[in-house]
Amino acid sequence: MLQEEVDIGYNIFEAKQLGQRKDGNFVTRVINFIMRFSxxxxxxxxxxxxxxxxxxxxxxxxxxxxxxxxxxxxxxxxRHRFLDSGLVEFTVSRYVDGGPYDEMDVRSYFPIDGQGxxxxxxxxxxxxxxxxxxxxSTDFQGCFIxxxxxxxHTRNPKNAIRRQYLTxxxxxxxxxxxxxxxxxxxxxxxYRDTFSKKDWxxxxxxxxxxLPAMERHNVRVIQRQLERMKGREKxxxxxxxxxxxxxx
Numbered sequence: 001m002l003q004e005e006v007d008i009g010y011n012i013f014e015a016k017q018l019g020q021r022k023d024g025n026f027v028t029r030v031i032n033f034i035m036r037f038s039x040x041x042x043x044x045x046x047x048x049x050x051x052x053x054x055x056x057x058x059x060x061x062x063x064x065x066x067x068x069x070x071x072x073x074x075x076x077x078x079r080h081r082f083l084d085s086g087l088v089e090f091t092v093s094r095y096v097d098g099g100p101y102d103e104m105d106v107r108s109y110f111p112i113d114g115q116g117x118x119x120x121x122x123x124x125x126x127x128x129x130x131x132x133x134x135x136x137s138t139d140f141q142g143c144f145i146x147x148x149x150x151x152x153h154t155r156n157p158k159n160a161i162r163r164q165y166l167t168x169x170x171x172x173x174x175x176x177x178x179x180x181x182x183x184x185x186x187x188x189x190x191y192r193d194t195f196s197k198k199d200w201x202x203x204x205x206x207x208x209x210x211l212p213a214m215e216r217h218n219v220r221v222i223q224r225q226l227e228r229m230k231g232r233e234k235x236x237x238x239x240x241x242x243x244x245x246x247x248x
Contacts, residue, residue: 012036018048021082026060026116027053028088030080045069048078050088052116060116065090065108074103074160074244075143083133087111087121093143099126100170102160105142109133124200125181127174134214135221137228140166147244164238168229175222178215179206 018030033047048065066078075093083089088110095103109121109132123131129139144163166174176186180195184206196202208216229236 019080019082023052023086023112023116024114025055027055028082028112028116029053030065030088030090046078048080048090050090050110050118052112052118054116061118063110063118063120066092074145074162074242075105077105077143085133087132089129089133091142093145096126100146100173101144102147103143103145105144124198125177127177130174130178130215130218130222131181135218137221137225140171140225142166144170148241158244159241160244162240162242165236167237168226168233171222171226171229175219175226178211178219178222182211182215184210 012035014034014036016032018032020027020029022028029051031049031051033049035045035047045068047067049062050065051062052060054060065080077091077093079091081089081091089107090110091105091107093103093105096106107129109128111119111121113119121128121132125131129135133139141164144166146161146163148159148161172188173191176188176191176195179186180191180198180200180202183201183203185202185204186192186195187206192202208219211219
């Protein structure tokens, strides 16, 4: 930790390791940098980096996972996982253009090759986890915020809904997205236009047996979750309404 004195206090700079994994002849680390600036309201900037180092300590590669003012987010949710498949998963709550929520947990995936070089996986899916990892029911949990107009509080004209779980509507979209991304017509006709308008190439009827093994597994996990939630959605989503503070 370093600090420097300024006119109205101290600027503080901190760095800490959030986690590490040994991969062959190199080490993979997630490093968090925090900069606290002493201003009228105070600003806290955070940068998370994924770094690989050789056994002698020399850096091989690095990539920025997050750079911003996390405390502005309503979820304040940021985490990573070292997956058995060799991937690193990084999750942060942020606004997603075209997503089902105004703010939601967004996952990114980073494979690291045998030389320690870091790569970023890209997906056209709204829920890329269905493409890159084997799901279980915990993967549907998170923080999901939907802004709503507040007709009761005139002082604070905006409220929001926070959910702790994806809704059945979200899970259905996730399921249809798997079929569509593999060139199959979604099994629900209402979604055919949705994915056709995204210029996804749909050319055959849905056939689970033709999906990659991991995606067949993910389809079954989603289907089981939809069955469990039927008639008990509120138990899973744990929906709550809260006020959004609109500071001047």
